[in-house]
Amino acid sequence: MEKKIKVLAISGSLRQKSSNTALMNAIIALAPDSMTFTIYHGLGDLPHFNPDIDLDEGPVPVHELRTQLKEADAVLICTPEYGNGVPCVLKNALDWIVSSGEFVNKPTAVISASPTSMGGDKAHASLLLTLKMINAEIVEGER
Numbered sequence: 001m002e003k004k005i006k007v008l009a010i011s012g013s014l015r016q017k018s019s020n021t022a023l024m025n026a027i028i029a030l031a032p033d034s035m036t037f038t039i040y041h042g043l044g045d046l047p048h049f050n051p052d053i054d055l056d057e058g059p060v061p062v063h064e065l066r067t068q069l070k071e072a073d074a075v076l077i078c079t080p081e082y083g084n085g086v087p088c089v090l091k092n093a094l095d096w097i098v099s100s101g102e103f104v105n106k107p108t109a110v111i112s113a114s115p116t117s118m119g120g121d122k123a124h125a126s127l128l129l130t131l132k133m134i135n136a137e138i139v140e141g142e143r
Contacts, residue, residue: 012079
C-alpha cells in the first residue's frame with residue numbers, strides 16, 4: 001500500500017470569502033488520492049512574534065502550528081498580496097518558525113493570486129525569500 005503524502009495547506013488570507021482560500025480548496029479537490037490535506041485554521045490566533053515569549057514550546061497557538069508543520073510531509077501556501085507584500089498574518093506565522101526549523105527541507109509549494117494584472121508577484125517573491133531563508137524546499141513547476 002502506497003504511503004499517503006500529508007500536506008498542510010495554509011491560506012494567507014483571513015477573509016471568509018477569500019479567493020486565495022477558494023483557490024487552495026480547488027487545488028485540494030483536484031489533488032490525487034495519494035495526498036491528504038489538513039487545512040491550517042490558526043493564522044489569526046497567533047500572537048505577534050516576540051522572541052521573549054518563545055520559550056520551551058512557545059504559546060499554545062504557536063505550538064499547534066509547529067506540531068502541524070512537523071507532522072506534514074509537505075506544505076501548500078496560497079496567499080494574496082497586500083500592499084505589495086505578504087499579508088502580515090502569514091509573515092507573522094513564518095517569523096514564529098524561523099528558529100524552530102519545521103520548514104527545513106520541507107517540500108513547499110507557493111501560489112499567489114491577486115485580481116491585479118501582476119497576479120501577486122511581489123507577495124510571491126517576498127514569500128519565496130522568507131521560505132528559502134528558513135530552508136524550505138521550494139517546489140516549482142510540475143513533478
